[in-house]
Each structure stands twice: as C-alpha cells, then as structure tokens.
Amino acid sequence: MVDEALLRTVTPTVIAVLVRRGAAFAAAEDAVQEALIEAVRVWPGDRPRDPQGWLITVAWRKFLDAARAEASRRKREEVALAEDPSEPAPVPGSAVDDTLQLYFLCAHPSLSPASAVALTLRAVGGLTTRQIAQAYLVPEATMAQRISRAKRTVSDVRLNQPGDLATVLRVLYLVFNEGYSGEVDLAAEAIRLTRQLAVMTKHEEVAGLLALMLLHHARRAARTRPDGSLVPLAEQDRSRWDTRLIAEGVDILQAALARDQLGEFQAQAAIAALHADSRTAGETDWVQIVEWYDELVRLTDSPVARLNRAVAVGEADGPRAGLAALAELDPTLPRFTAAAAYLHERDGDPATAARLYADAARQASNLAERDHLTRQAARLNATPRG
Known part of the structure; x- marks a missing residue:
C-alpha cells in the first residue's frame, strides 16, 4: 500500500521544486500528478529510500517529456536538456522554502478568492478535483475548469520576491470557514495546512490564525443539534467542547502575544479564548472582550468587527448601549x-x-x-x- 499521507505531505515541495527550476505551474502540477500515478504503481513492490527525491526525479522526467512534445516549449526544453534529465542537479533552497513559495503562488493576488482556495487545496493540500468539488457542492467539471483557469493565471508568475503572507492567511481562513462537506473536512484540512505554515514561518500572525482555528474547532461538536439546527454560543453544552484543543490554542496564542507584534488574527483568537475560558455563558468576561474588539477595530477598521463589538457592548454595558453602538453602523451589513x-x-x-x-x-x-x-x-x- 502507498502511504497517502506521505504523498500529500511531499507533493507541494515536489511541485515547488519543478516551478523553481523553470516549469510553468500547470506543467509542473501535471508532471507531478503523473509521477504520483507512477508511485502508486511502483512503490508497493519497491518503495524508494527517499520518496521525495524519487518523485522529484520522475516528475522532472515527465516534465521534460512533455516539453519535448510541445513545440511551443522548445526554448524551455533547450535550457532543461542542458542538464542531465536522469538526475537533476541539486538546486539551492530547502523543502521549507519550496513549500512556502507554493503557498504564495497559490494565493497570488491575481487570483480570485475562490480560485486561490481551490488551487491551494489542489496543489498544497493534495486533494483531488473531485474531493474539492464535493466540498464546495459544485460539479466536478466546474471545479476542474476553475482550477485550470487558476493554473493558467499563475503559469508565468515567477516568485523572485517574497509573497504576501497576509493573503495566504486569508485563503486558509476561507478554507477553514467552509467547515465540513462531503468526504473532506475542510476545517481540519485548513488546520493541517496552517500548522505546516506555522512551522515554516514562525510568524506571530500565522500562530494567531492557528490558535483561532483550534479554539473555534474545539466548539464544533456543540454547535449543532442532532437535527442539524444551530445552537447559539450561550446555549452550547460546554462539556462537549474539546479541552485539549482549547489548551493548545491558548498556549499558541500566549506565545504569539508575547512577541508583542499584535495582528488581527491574534486579536480574534484572544476573543475566542475568553469565550473558551468561561465555564458558563454568564461568566463571560464581556468587558475584556470589548477591549479586544477595540484592538481589532483599530487594526482592521472592519465593519464586521464593529458589528460584533456592538453586540459585545450590549453584553458588557446593557442592550441600550449595544443598540446605540449598532446605530452607528451601516444597516446593510x-x-x-x-x-x-x-x-x-x-x-x-x-x-x-x-x-x-x-x-x-x-x-x-x-x-x-x-x-x-x-x-x-x-x-x-x-x-x-x-
């Protein structure tokens, strides 16, 4: 049997290596998919000692074969064939750098949010087009077209300068908020990818997003009734909250806040932590939550944050105060x-x-x-x- 978890872990690095060597994103992704098919065929009887290196070698050969077959790529072929196609020469960089570059590429500003999410799940997450389509409740052909367009859009992008980490975080948060649908748990997938990103970057806002995801995910079992209806936060059975995830989220958040580089995801996680810290809804520290919403509004000037702050003010200072804060906002929100x-x-x-x-x-x-x-x-x- 082929270790699917291993393949999903190493695939983003393999794609990124091919892109850094000069392959267009779409061509690299196609070559890696062919290499994965070859792995499924070969590995059960003869698993390589270095699975990632094996995939890089085979995918590079697949890419060169495709390059030879297309006259439009003859110039790239001449450059590529100058190297030994049987064993590509080592290139500078690390697996961490390569995967991080792939995150940036899949969340490129030229892509729409929906396309960035789909491409991230396909290339970084290793999900199939069918799985992504099921998760978003669209036909597989529709999702295939969306991913193909996204790959064409970034095909000629060269990451010769740092990507936008904030854009990557927003894409991962979009994935997380889709929750669960079909056979793919997108919330769990977003947590997995954000964990990976946190290890690579050591960035306080990545840690803030991971903490926020864990704290929200900890309440998942209590959010709905058996009939599927929503349970408001104040009415949730807090004994069903996952205390292990809450403790992990709080620890990650505290370490991030200690760096004194506050960002919006850390502020949101702090609000979630205050909710998680309350044994009952009545014990919620709404005054401190309002203070954190003040920080969030200062950081983002987000209308949604102002709306949530108004509700928190209503809890801390009474409903009249909350309605007064709400009256200052756009009613179409x-x-x-x-x-x-x-x-x-x-x-x-x-x-x-x-x-x-x-x-x-x-x-x-x-x-x-x-x-x-x-x-x-x-x-x-x-x-x-x-």
Whole structure:
C-alpha cells in the first residue's frame, strides 16, 4: 500500500521544486500528478529510500517529456536538456522554502478568492478535483475548469520576491470557514495546512490564525443539534467542547502575544479564548472582550468587527448601549438585522425583536442560519405578551 499521507505531505515541495527550476505551474502540477500515478504503481513492490527525491526525479522526467512534445516549449526544453534529465542537479533552497513559495503562488493576488482556495487545496493540500468539488457542492467539471483557469493565471508568475503572507492567511481562513462537506473536512484540512505554515514561518500572525482555528474547532461538536439546527454560543453544552484543543490554542496564542507584534488574527483568537475560558455563558468576561474588539477595530477598521463589538457592548454595558453602538453602523451589513433583533429582545421589546428576526431570516445566506432565525421569531411570536 502507498502511504497517502506521505504523498500529500511531499507533493507541494515536489511541485515547488519543478516551478523553481523553470516549469510553468500547470506543467509542473501535471508532471507531478503523473509521477504520483507512477508511485502508486511502483512503490508497493519497491518503495524508494527517499520518496521525495524519487518523485522529484520522475516528475522532472515527465516534465521534460512533455516539453519535448510541445513545440511551443522548445526554448524551455533547450535550457532543461542542458542538464542531465536522469538526475537533476541539486538546486539551492530547502523543502521549507519550496513549500512556502507554493503557498504564495497559490494565493497570488491575481487570483480570485475562490480560485486561490481551490488551487491551494489542489496543489498544497493534495486533494483531488473531485474531493474539492464535493466540498464546495459544485460539479466536478466546474471545479476542474476553475482550477485550470487558476493554473493558467499563475503559469508565468515567477516568485523572485517574497509573497504576501497576509493573503495566504486569508485563503486558509476561507478554507477553514467552509467547515465540513462531503468526504473532506475542510476545517481540519485548513488546520493541517496552517500548522505546516506555522512551522515554516514562525510568524506571530500565522500562530494567531492557528490558535483561532483550534479554539473555534474545539466548539464544533456543540454547535449543532442532532437535527442539524444551530445552537447559539450561550446555549452550547460546554462539556462537549474539546479541552485539549482549547489548551493548545491558548498556549499558541500566549506565545504569539508575547512577541508583542499584535495582528488581527491574534486579536480574534484572544476573543475566542475568553469565550473558551468561561465555564458558563454568564461568566463571560464581556468587558475584556470589548477591549479586544477595540484592538481589532483599530487594526482592521472592519465593519464586521464593529458589528460584533456592538453586540459585545450590549453584553458588557446593557442592550441600550449595544443598540446605540449598532446605530452607528451601516444597516446593510450582513447579520446587522439579526444583531438588532437580539439586542431588542434583551432590551425587553419582543415585538420588535420578532419582526427583526423574521427579516434577518429572509436575509440569511444559508439554510441553517435561516432556520435558526425563523425559530427565534416563532418563539417570540408564540410567547404571550402582557
């Protein structure tokens, strides 16, 4: 049997080595896929001592074969054939550098967020096109076209200067927020890739994102009921939270904060840690959460952060204060109406809250959220009012 986990681990480095040697991204990825097929055929009976080196050698040969077959790549072939195709000469750099370059390439600013996510899962994550398509609930042909377009877009990109780590982190966070669908657990995949990136970069914001993912993932089992309906944070059974993941996330966050280079993911992780640290919803330190939202707003000036801050103010200083903070924001913001409904309910105005919950349900972007908001409106409408 071929160790699939090993293949997924070394594949990004192999692709990156070919790209650094001059192969276009699409050609490199195709060559590596052919080498992987060869590995599945050969390795069960004769596994190499250096699987990564074997894949690099075979993939490079596959690339040269393709180069010979295409007249449009004759110039590249002349350069490539100057070397010994049977055993490419060593090149400077390390596996860490190569994989990091591949992260940057797959999250290139020229790609749309959806394309960057798909390409990252394909090239860095090692997922098949079918698996990615299932995870995003689109036909495999549609996803194949998206990945092909993305590969063409970055085909001639040469990473001769540092890539944008912030863009890579946003792509990984997009993957994480997709959660679970089909046979691929995208949240777990995002954590795996972010762990890998954290080891390579030792960057405090990468650590902040990893801590944020772990702290959110720790609450996963308590987020939904058996019927699939959402359970709000305040109502979750905290005994079902994964204390091991929480402890790991807090440790990673504390180490990152100690470097005194605060970034938005560290601030978000600090908020998540405060929620995780509370034994009950009533013990939540909302005053400190508001302070962290102040930091997050200072760092990002994000309307979403301002919206979440308004809700936190409503918890810390009372619903009237929360509504006042909310009134300063754009009412077309996603979840603005749901936040207003919640604060009006806490302020003792169930009629207004019920109407706003119903409005928010109509605006909801997914079925689970829509059902939850509809239930909230129905609950209030069914409650006798004096």
